[in-house]
Amino acid sequence: MQNDFWGSILFSISVTLPTLFLLILGIFLRKRNVIDDRFSQQATGIVFKITLPALLFLNVFQNPIKHLNEQLMMIWVCVFGTLLLFLLAEIFAEKFVADKRERGTFVQGVYRGNCSILICTPKVGLNNQLIKVQIFYD
Template structure:
């Protein structure tokens, strides 16, 4: 088998499990075996308990290469900042409505790392990749929230201080970030966590990503998507421009192998569902935010697959 076809097989192995789980969720929703209320409650449980336990067990049980992680995190922050500034410049020139500007910018830079990104990384690299992805998720999520407050603040009535205070509280109480900090702290202090607790946490954590993907598929509504020009432009930025920027930034920082794979896979995802929540809370155009989520969810797999095949063929991930 040639290198190209090996890369194609690898791309299928990375993406297909997530696609199938979302399709299962869509089927269960269409046949009314699960409903919107179940999906909402299950997603809440995944966010508050399942994903935090998954991240905790993988970080606590793996040897973290902090020097390598520092380079990966720096590349991730720089890549995000490039996307943010580029989207701001585009919005300044081509997005006239103030309620649309922040929503457009957030749609470009904010990826769905917590569910789709982690699922892709786990499928590609197993627990070793998941540990690297967990640290990346924790740090870059904080950066996402700060940038979202900045770009959406023009359409909100509260002062910048009040907005930063709100986002600071959300960061400090975010279950994913709390779990990551706790795992790294216990690991560094060499605190022994009883095996029975780790095993229980592992069992709960292992169901979190499949359940989250099933719920995402169950709540996905193609008919509700409206393909406006701005939503399409933001979606192109998220699905095409963002992964290219992530790859180029990673290569500039000398990343290859798992680290480059992590920064690419964490970026080559739809826009995060949290973008809708923040847009609505801060006076942005929540309808446009929902449309960007729908379009990017529908269109994410093709550019992600193309990127995986390219990077794998070149031996870079």
């Protein structure tokens, strides 16, 4: 169990550390006036409109079709669960979030992913009760 825990921690660090380094590099380049807001907007547009969709397409294209058949039920549950959660969050936000500008932030926060659970849980093997506590307090 001890080796599994430290292996999970090292795996989590290896996943999150590159993002942290890029964030620090961006702050450094911004302070040196190498990049500005215009660059950030253009880079964000390239990433989210071109490279990320291309990466997703390639990952789906390279995945054998037999895996799709095995996971079809899970895909439908995820799609309908996300849509249902989105609609319920919109209804809740309509009634309880007074500032209309904050509703989108609230709704996005309701169904955003929590990467720490996805990264650590399979490696550590936490029981269901600990996962519920982690989700509640995260």
